[in-house]
Amino acid sequence: MPVYILKRVAYxxxxxxxxxxxxFLLVHLAPGDPLSLVLPADANQTTIDATKAKYGLDQPLPAQYFLWLTNVVSGDFGTSIATGRPVVSEIANALTYSLLLALIASVLGLVVGTLLGTVAGYWNGTAIDKIASAVAISGVSLPHYWLGIVLVVIFSVNLNWLPAMGAGESWSAERLKFMVLPAITLAAMPAGIITRSVRALVADTLGKEFVTALEARGLTQTQIFLHVVKNAAPTAIAVIGVQLGYLMAGSILVETVFSWPGTGLLLNTAILQRDIPLLQGTILVLALIFVALNLLVDIVQPMFDPRMKRG
Amino acid sequence: MSAFTAREPLLSVRDLTVGFKTDRGPITALDRISFDLGRGEVLGLIGESGSGKSVTMRALLRILPQKRTTISGSILMEGRDVLALKRRELASYRGNDVAMIFQEPSLAFDPVFTVGRQIAETVVRHKQCSWDAAYARALEMLELVRIPSAKSRLDNYPHEMSGGMRQRAMIALALACSPKLLLADEPTTALDATVQIQVILLLRELQKELGMATIFVTHDVGVAAEISDRVAVMYAGRIVEMGSAADVLKSPAHPYARGLLSSTIHGAMAGERVEAIPGMPPDLANMPSGCAFSPRCAMAMPECRNVIPAPASVGAGRSAACIRVGSVAA
Structure with a gap:
């Protein structure tokens, strides 16, 4: 097992x-001049050159990348062009908000998705299955921003139960109220996708010969259920891992709709302001979280299915 | 529930009929099958693919897909009506009174649990013992089926074993709760020829040693002759001939049984031409009227198309379902 984990980490x-x-490349290939926002429109060439040199933008691209990478590895993501604050602290602050929101949304999506999926898979083809599948398809197809706005209209504007936007004043239980609507909005899609995958997996596993063999041994339905779960788990974990990764990065629209000060909102601001260091840093951190989640999935899967250790 | 006496057969099947709903309409996979099985007796079930051998086995354990299957007739195991068992009683009956060895051990084991765990789990379920005792039993069983270094094999996952070893482990699993009836559904079909013989010899030895009644499904007449006390020949969901293995295999009465025997390598002498039965087994969704074998039968008469022949006695403990019975037997 330790060798396997080391291998996965090395990969x-x-x-x-x-x-x-x-x-790095994506940001630099995008059109537009980052300096145009920082400098006045009538800045002279000397000022432009000086500013370029200050941010290292006068170097060739590979050199810029190498410089940026060495800095990033040592924990220096540069300074935000727009705010002048270090990118690291901007990201760290936003990440706290996003992780918290993503955590709650993940738990919600995971619990709802796994439950609905398992129920639908077990009662494959019945009315329960049809209802669960309809819910799942709605979750997958409703656009985030639309669902968010509808929820706001119902629960904030009409019923006045929950705040419509922002994150409240401080870290207290009060903040949870602000998280309910964004968390539900964010959880809708992963819940739907997880439901559909788990449903297919459970139905597929139940059709396997070994399940008949387990029945032939006289095991109880509960015991057989545990066998089905352990068989379906590795693939379900892979789907769930990817979904949670999307959830971290895919919250741009949701965070914007609810003005939730997380990485999504930060990314949105950075794009609009062409704040390259901030943009690069945020995308990289989100992408690395995605890589880390996949690594975690790779490590957890063989605990359920020993055949996977060989691959 | 009727009192069970030692003179009654262990298993008594009467008019067992199994129908499936399929996309092409309902089919009758088993048509009024009747047979008895005594304690410790070995019945060989022979026939081509699709003749209903596996369906018979699965019906005995009631593990056919519930939604698509209709079962009628009666299955009495020690006088208890298996078809009337409630879910709980059924779960205690399966694996404990009657156990099954599946055709493909690689598909019949759960791939993500160790072999030891799967045997122990079944033992704990039926014998209400501790896990330690159940693992001890699992080890004992693996040794019984002669798996080398059985102790370390307990922790093997099914994919870590060879095909032959997996089937031995499957036999160990089936016998772990000392069933009174063992169902072996073509247990060697998925194995290499050399391994097949080993597994069959092992099964025969274990059967003699432990004395459980056995139904052995095979399409290999040689294997059936090797292991069975009695044989039943199936065709298109019906039993066409039944009797002691020696009688039936030496002098088959039913034309299909004769064809089946002469079409196997075992039946033919060296240098002799192997005779194949002309035509194909019938489509169960589109059965011929009368005797299902009549379209392929060299001895068919016009009358064969009109009546489904009932099993008729052809000597002591022998029956055949053919209207020409008696005139056919040489």
Whole structure:
């Protein structure tokens, strides 16, 4: 097992490097001049050159990437062009908010998705299955921002139960109220996708010969259920891991709708302001979280299915 | 529930009929099967693919897909009506009174639990003992089926074993709760030829040693002759001939049984031409009228198309379902 984990970690390193390169390139390939926002429109060439040199933008791209990478590895993500504050502290602050929101949304999506999926898979083809599948499809197809706005209209505007936007004044139980609507909005899609995958997995596993063999041994329905769960778990974990990764990064629209001060909102601001260091840093951190989640999935899967250790 | 006496057979099947709903309409997979099985007796069930051998086995354990299956007739195991068992009683009956060895051990084991755990789990379920005792039993069983270094094999996952070893482990699992009846559904079909013989010899030895009644499904007449006291020949969901293995295999009465025997390598002498039965087994969704074998039968008469022949006695403990019975037997 330790050898297997070390191997998986070693595989993750080149992936992380490639991710960093893509992050860097994407931002630099996008059109637009980042300096146009910082400098006055009538700035003279000397000022422009000086500012370029200050941010290292006068160097060739590979040199810029290398410089940025060495800095990033040592924990220095540069300074935000727009606010002048270090990118690290901007991201750290936003990440706290996003992680908390993502955590609650994940738990919600995971619990709802697994429950609905298992029930639908077990009662494959019945009315329960049809209802669960309809709920799942709604969750997958309703656009985030639309669902968010509808929830706000119902629960904030009409019923006045929950706040519509923001994150409250301080870290207290009061803040949970602000998280309810964004968390539900965010959880809708992963809940739907997890439901559909788990449903297919459970139905597929139940159709396997070994389940008949377990019945032929006289095991109880509960015992057979445990066998089904352990068989379906590795694939379910892979789907869930990917969904949670999307959840971290895919919260841009939701955080914008609810003005939740997380990485999504930060990313949105950085894009609109062409704040390259902030943009690069945020994308990289989100991408690395994705890589880390996948690594975690790789490590957890063989605990359920020993055949996976060989691959 | 009727009192069970030692003189009654262990298993008594009467007019067992199994129908499936399929996309192409309902089919009758088993048509009024009747047979008895005594304690410790070995019955060989022979026939081509699709003749209903496996369906018979699965019906005895009631593990056919519930939604698509209709079962009628009666299955009495020690006088208890298996078809009337409630869910709980059924779960205690399966694996404990009657155990099954599946055709494909690689599909019949749960791939994500160790073999030892799967045997122990079944023992704990039926014998209400501790897990330690159950693992001890699992080890004892693996040794009984002669798996080398059985102790370390307990912790093997099914994919870590060879095909032959997996089937031995499957036998160990089936016998772990000392069932009174063992169902072996083509237990060697998925194995290499050399391993097949080992597994069959092992099964025969274990049967003699432990004395459980056994139904052995095979399409291999040689294997059936090797292991069975009695044989039943199935065709298109019906039993066409039944009797002691020696009688039936030496001088089959039913034309299909004769064809089946002469079409196997075992039946033919060296240098002799192996005779194949002309035609194909009938489509169960589109059965011929009368005797299902009549379209392929060299001895068919016009009358064969009109009546489904009932099993008729052809000597002591022998029956055949053919209207020409008696005139056919040489």
């Amino acid at each position: 993750a390193v080149p992936v992380a490097l490639a991710v960093s390169m893509i992050c």
